[in-house]
Amino acid sequence: MPPENTWDFESYARARQQQLYRTAYLLCGDAHRAQDLTQTTLAKLFQHWRKASRADNLDAYAKTVLTRTFISEQRSRRRERELHTPVAPSARNARGGDRADLRVTLLDALAELNPKARAMVVLRYWEDHSVDAVADQLGCNPGTVKSTCSRALARLRERLGNDLDLYATEA
């Protein structure tokens, strides 16, 4: 790869790593793993930089790589899931008392969703992607995204209960 492409990649990586890191965190719920996930995503982007840098929407391309990497890793981690210890709330650098607890609860609730459903929630509600865009990124049809997001929200509400309404009032 020519040096100028390397520089382009580094510029892009430095400019977008924080955003990717935040999305990765919402996907996996663990700060350290989010760093690994982000770095793996950036490494994959570098590996295919010639193609990636020509994408119409490089950010969307990067998010697709991130999401698919997450889903792929989750599948391989399925067997060891019982051994996974959720990060303690304090390790999440949470701020804000009860609201922080609520956010931790949200992450734990997200962790109970299957990887694809979790990815749909994050892409749809955090990245604010359209149903069609999420379907495109995850390789499924829009109807599946709609129904999965609907079920996922119902589960989140079930898990968060009245706290979610309380949170909405405070916000």
Added chain:
Amino acid sequence: MHQEDRVRLLLAEAADDLGPTPDLAPGALRAGKRAVVAGRFRTAGISIAAAVAVLTPAALVAPWPGGSSGPAAQYTQSMPLFPAAWPSDSPLEAPTTAYPVVHVKPTKDEGDRPVLTDDQRQVQYAFKQKAADVLQQLLPAVLGTMKVPDRDVMSLQVGTDSRTYAITLRVDPGGDIPTLDCGTNPSCLNGTMPDGTRVAVSSGSAAPPGSGVNAGTVHQAFFSYKGSNVIFGVFPADDGSLPISAQQLLAVITDQRFAGLLDFAVRYPALMHSGYGNTPGEAVPDPAASHS
């Protein structure tokens, strides 16, 4: 406020809890470069394996018992198992078992081989015998008995009366072979050596790609070990049979006794040169001097 909006706000706040990430770009760049190299290596790997599989038996493995012609042997059964020049500070003990030396007739021009002293040749021979002994212990018994070809320190054989399997054990200075990350590739197995070195055994056709020939499957490992590049593989017999699995080969590689062989080869790299892939006419340093 809609429930969706509440979740949006909550997600945003959860993400805000994160501090800034350290700069991940340099690590990603390194990992990406490794992946690019590994991808090329993966693509080339089977071709290399196929080429070696084709070249090695053809070049080094004559019908056994061997022919009667060809260049003079580098090693003979009369050489000592414990030569005087065996490095005295080597943790690898000199061999105590002599496996049969078989004559192989190279089918290609060997070119000008490096000039070896008698001491150097004797240490190479003892190392081959030691390698044969270690592999005899580690390889499945069904493969048969180890044999020591009378040339090229990197080639060994194992076999029965009816079948012969060629073994390549190359240890060359370098240390720049990336270990394949097998992932879900069914023809690749990752493992870890006792010192933590990650290795990968890949399996593929022993025939050149696209040749349409069914030459059996070759299992080979390419990896970096303590600053050297290691290639270790077992090749099928002429009939394409190879009664060892990739898993069994991986078990050999991850055994401490195999690591002992590699440690010796890494420590005395000059001993691993015997002409193939070596600089023609290169003089091999004296092993006694290499560890002083």
